[in-house]
Amino acid sequence: MSEDPHSPRFMCYLSILTFFMPMLVTGDNSLQLFLGWEGVGLASYLLIHFWFTRLQADKAATKAMPVNRVGDFGLAPGISGRFTLFQTVDFSTIFARASAPRNSWISCNMRLNAITLICILLLIGAVGKSAQIGSHTWSPDAMEGPTPVSALIHAATMVTAGVFMIARCSPLFEYPPTALIGISNYSVSVFHLMNHAFFKALLFLSAGSVIHAMSDEQDMRKMGGLASSFPFTYAMMLMGSLSLIGFPFLTGFYSKDVILELAYTKYTISGNFAFWLGSVSVLFTSYYSFRSLFLTFLVPTNSFGRDILRCHDAPIPMAIPLILLALGSLFVGYLAKV
Known part of the structure; x- marks a missing residue:
């Protein structure tokens, strides 16, 4: 890329990605994690779409964005459900109170345990971000970006963000056996x-x-x-x-x-x-x-x-x-x- 006239734009996008990565990892509450989550997704879209004159790069970026939004449709309601149930978005407070509402139920044409529903929604968010089966189609096409972008997306940011989020919320996942995997x-x-x-x-x-x-x-x-x-x-x-x-x-x-x-x-x-x-x-x-x-x-x-x-x-x-x-x-x- 030494001869690429758009190298400054590449470095700008890469800086955005490296800004949101620590925000995602170090967040002590759900809102900060969600902001880092969305920021990493936006930066990844911009980097995959870096060579915007290439048709395949356009298609790859256009596919990556909506597929990841499917996961966000699970994560955002999951965070909202945690706030509704615990009246806070702080992780330490939620984990301290996690055992209390085990008998809380939500009725919406069917009776669901509140903690189970929240964890299933969070799991959907992780599946979308980590390119698991069903939402994996964007991951091979992400190679259309520059090689450092592919290394970052698949090794350190997008694909691993969902796994990290599950580990970060692990005290919550231990209560509902329906959502517990692994x-x-x-x-x-x-x-x-x-x-x-x-x-x-x-x-x-x-x-x-x-x-x-x-x-x-x-x-x-x-x-x-x-x-x-x-x-x-x-x-x-x-x-x-x-x-x-x-x-x-x-x-x-x-x-x-x-x-x-x-x-x-x-x-x-x-x-x-x-x-x-x-x-x-x-x-x-x-x-x-x-x-x-x-x-x-x-x-x-x-x-x-x-x-x-x-x-x-x-x-x-x-x-x-x-x-x-x-x-x-x-x-x-x-x-x-x-």
Whole structure:
């Protein structure tokens, strides 16, 4: 993007995103969290739509905004319901009073427990923001933005915001069994969320390095044999992939393995289901990670000769963030484990 005439606008949008991210994370009440939530969504829309002259970028941004609004239609009534029930939006007060209204009911053609309804609405908000099944269609199209945007959206902001919100409201979710999902180990979930940011951002930026070196070619089937041309980028992508699949003693291992272990030791149907579902997801993760590595770096080349002659490994400005993220993908899990 060094030659892009709109770089100042990109930095402005990125500043908006980094302004709202701490607001979302540090908010001690529902209104501040909601303001950060909406601000992150707005900044992500602007960044996906950064190259507004491209038709695909227009379509991606136009899809991302309404799909995320579906989640907001759950979050906003959930926050309103909490205020109606507890007469406050402060998290500490709500959590202190959470056990009191367990027998409060709402009648609207059907009788619903108030806490259950609020948590289901919050869960809908998390599903919309975190691109879960049913509202995941905007996430692949978000790649139309610049590569740093893809790394931020998928590793640290939009996709993880819903998971963080569930963990932030965890004392509330412990009361309604209907809305309770997972195995209730929120500290391990947040630990994995932190670890996940390192290797997922590393993979996105490594992919951006390959695309940049291959003259903006994005089709892996037209690559191959790049390990000798891009040894540094290949090493970075290999470290990110190994950490992503939970290879022993890398960052992903210390959180992903603990999650599977906790699910396995529940000795319940839900615990066994979570364990086998997690194990199958690790299998698929390993498959697509190494498939991308083989198609890009190891199989015989399918690239045009002129692209091979012009290709180059990551320059120093691009290599520095890759090195920092690689160090995090290797050592943060071990250093931060309890």
